[in-house]
Amino acid sequence: MDVLGIARSQFAITSIYHFFFVPLTMGLSILVAIMETRYVRSGEETYKRMAKFWGKLFLINFALGVVTGIVMEFQFGMNWSAYSRFVGDVFGVPLAIEALLAFFLESTFLGIWIFGWEKLPKGLHAASIWAVAIGSNLSALWILMANSWMQHPVGFEIIDGRAQLVDFGALVSNSYLWLQFPHVVASALTTGAFFVLAVSAWHLLKKESETDFFRKSFRIGLAAAVIGSVLVVGLGHLQTQAMVQNQPMKVAAAEALWETEDPAALSLAALIDETNQENPFAIRIPYALSLLSFNRPSGEVRGILDLQAEYEILYGPGDYIPPVTLSFWTFRIMVGLGMLMALFAFAALYLDARKLLTSKPIYLRMLTFAFLLPYLSNTVGWLLTEFGRQPWIVFGLLKVQDGISPGVSTSAMKTSLIAFMLLYGILMVIDIYLLVKFARTGPVEETPQAEFEPAVI
């Protein structure tokens, strides 16, 4: 692999790994905050135990999100210094604001929340987990503002060969951001919800003593799953409609639409031949793509080949086509999973209302595995977002290969890639082991400060 390949792999691996933990942090923090608020309002001890139990799982997950977050911030400068130099004036701003507004809030109040159970009045303690929830969701806003700018650059001018910010308001009000951010928040809520549903379902199946505890948890998870999955699908749809205007090449690739069509047909599935730039076989629904894009059965959806020709005139000769097969299938997997999650949520709602959940164990058993769906859809969603922008690192302004650090040797990058991969792998195993262990143990009363006394050191 060449330097570019190594740097891209490292970025992809770190981002995907990081985003394995982040959605659960964002979503579960809200659910724990709701549980503790209920405790403060009702005084019911069960809700306090719920906040503690789910909070413990939240923390095991949180640790890895935080430590990989530092790598995320550093690696722009480390592996992509030419990119950092080019975009710092614009891109650095939301990053710095993220740290100042969100990370401080999140980490400081999390410390207070963990250690403050006996030291703070109930209301203030609950407020501190809300601060964590707000902080972690707010951090998504700022980092997505940075990402939105890479997808759809606004509010800048190129001066002296660098992108310079000229309109901060445009950066903040980037239309791309205000669809992407709610979509991510909704998917994070869904991730947290399905996590709570899975663990609760597992315990309800066991029919142990904590039935009431897990019924109540289940209900909170269910409400969040219904709201989250509906929003995630709805917002995703709006986002795609906006992309037809703003990122036509990404849409064309995600639909494997080689030629411009009006009205455009939707390919449900296709065999894609990227070398000959055609689909030898496709199952197509006429009008459907125009209908989805414009809410009417007509309207032009531009094809890959047309856009390629246009970009060659705009940006000079080159290949401006993102990986089509990958974009096509990640899009379908993401959309399919989103709908499946909504289906799961509504089925649970129906069964719960009819009090059929415990008499139909097959459904609870399915739910114990359903928590994997959001993880998978989060990942493929990002793959589509980032691969669909190729070959650009900032759309229309800078190509990925021009963003790399010129001064870093291949061997140094290789060393870091291997070191990070090994460490990520080991920590992932430990983290999952601990999550499973404590999720299965359930809400035991105040784990006695487990101790051992080694002879002497």
Add this chain to the structure above:
Amino acid sequence: MDLNVLWFVLIGILFSGFFFLEGFDYGVGILLPFLGKNDRERRVIINTIGPVWDGNEVWLITAGGAMFAAFPGWYATLFSGFYLALVIMLLALILRGVAFEFRSKLVMPAWRKLWDAMLFLGSLLPALLWGVAMANLILGVPVDADQILRGGLLDLISVYTLIGGLFSVLLFTLHGAMFLRLKTGGELEERAAGVVKRLWPFVLLAGGVLMTFSSSNTDMFDSVLPVFLASAGLLAILIGGVISGKRPGWSFILNGLTIVLATAALFTGLFPRVMVSSLDPGWSLTIYNTSSSPYTLNIMSIVAAIFVPLVLVYQGWTYYIFRKRLTTESELEY
């Protein structure tokens, strides 16, 4: 004062704050295996920084973010140029961060020993690397005309930079010992006091050696202000050490002052440069040839003016909530 100078000062403040706060966190981590004789004592030691270490680390994230936004050229050259050193630092910080969370989750002695060791290493390595990195900024690194650092890990290691690293390790360890003496009671407090008593003369010595080498190997003392700040820093170690037996609170503050003064000495010595080029002085990075546009600096100034004070207030509040000393008899939450 133009905005470039303002942001240079602000980043200096962010690093000072980071070294002050994370300095005692690192020190506590370094002292963990030496002061904690059994599991419960080690838990007490960790809990003195348990509620605050993560918030303290955000000072680094913010300094990094501020550097990216205000001086992207500096951020790009520094982070890519110090590549492998930063990889080691990141690996250490990752292991340290998860150690706080993982350590008490299982009761097995080997498990706890493993994560205690990671806490130790994860504190020692960054403490060392920060000193080495800061010393390299002023000593000079092979930065070329295109602001690209052409060199590897070995180019960062020299007698001078290792003295810088040694000084930061000793200074942070002393800071941690002084912090532990304030935050623990009983035997732990006594042991921490013992460390302070034995350690401070070595810190003073290392500081003196670093200052001597700085005046011969670098141009940082060519102007008066850095000389004054560095001397004041040494004086603060001396006074803090002498009064440490009777006035533990003041000695901690004085030691913190030393950290701030040392950082200030470095930054004023660098000014208006941010990274010295060893190839050609004209190729050094400065606050002007690496900076963002005035518009961006303006936006950032407004954001900082509103939110830095707010952060200081609620972080200060955290220390107030957890002001009580911890002993092995304390109710430990975690």
